[in-house]
Amino acid sequence: MIKLATAQVWVHDQDEALAFYTRKLGWEVRSDVTMPEMGNFRWLTVGPSAQPDISVVLMEIPGPPVMDAQTAQQVRDLMAKGFAGALFLTTDDVQAAYKELKSRGVEFVEEPEERPYGIDSAFRDPSGNSFRLTQVREPAQVS
Amino acid sequence: MFVSRARLLLRARDLVDARYYEALDVDELARAAGFSRAHFIREFRRAFGESPHAYLLTRRLERAAALLRNTDRSVAEICVSVGLSSQGSFTTTFTRTYGLSPTAYRAAFPPAAYQARIPTCVLRVYGRPQRRTFGEDRNISQPLGSVANVQIDQ
Numbered sequence: 071m072i073k074l075a076t077a078q079v080w081v082h083d084q085d086e087a088l089a090f091y092t093r094k095l096g097w098e099v100r101s102d103v104t105m106p107e108m109g110n111f112r113w114l115t116v117g118p119s120a121q122p123d124i125s126v127v128l129m130e131i132p133g134p135p136v137m138d139a140q141t142a143q144q145v146r147d148l149m150a151k152g153f154a155g156a157l158f159l160t161t162d163d164v165q166a167a168y169k170e171l172k173s174r175g176v177e178f179v180e181e182p183e184e185r186p187y188g189i190d191s192a193f194r195d196p197s198g199n200s201f202r203l204t205q206v207r208e209p210a211q212v213s
Numbered sequence: 214m215f216v217s218r219a220r221l222l223l224r225a226r227d228l229v230d231a232r233y234y235e236a237l238d239v240d241e242l243a244r245a246a247g248f249s250r251a252h253f254i255r256e257f258r259r260a261f262g263e264s265p266h267a268y269l270l271t272r273r274l275e276r277a278a279a280l281l282r283n284t285d286r287s288v289a290e291i292c293v294s295v296g297l298s299s300q301g302s303f304t305t306t307f308t309r310t311y312g313l314s315p316t317a318y319r320a321a322f323p324p325a326a327y328q329a330r331i332p333t334c335v336l337r338v339y340g341r342p343q344r345r346t347f348g349e350d351r352n353i354s355q356p357l358g359s360v361a362n363v364q365i366d367q
Binding site: 101 | 230280283326328331335336338340341
């Protein structure tokens, strides 16, 4: 069986992202390692405490020679416009989560709304990455 | 709306799990549950088998241990990032709980960089030498012959 272990999001600033994912979203640091021998490359991962086997890499956009300046700027622009990827999260109480995250200053772009599949909302991280937070409805039983 | 006593206690315990890194104390937990301090401590222990103080402390120590294993942050940084303010009492409590000082505990595991499972593709890209010794970043308008005298580091 092939399982999902780690996903990656680009971030503008790793410290800012770390504060957001841990202090606002409430996730845990999974690893935080800086490698001086690799130009201080920092491997920084976080994840929900209820899912210890899944983590998200908060990857800073590198400069040359890893990524040329033009490409780095393109990634930065895409991220700022919200097109650099998305994470889809679920919770069993989206209204409570919305209230909590909102009180911590999280920028919601969609308040919780009824959809056929559940109650759905959307917010952004400080880099502009898009998140959906959904309370999934139990599928109707077909008899 | 009726809210059971157990649910109120669980709310306080959830607060510990979620906000352990803040300057939480038992008074604040009691307030979150809506109980007086003494009543809260008694009821929490009855419901969960340990005092709220012990629950908060062990949550912080569990996180500190994970950060010692999985990050290269200093002990002082880790102490603060799990909500503790005194490094002296952190070291004492950690040592009493784990049988090793934070530094010795960290040394008992492989370095965080080995644990981090940084994928090969990332290592390959970021591990490339960053010093240009072959002149490939020279202005491309330069005549080819001009790179012939570039020194290559041995």
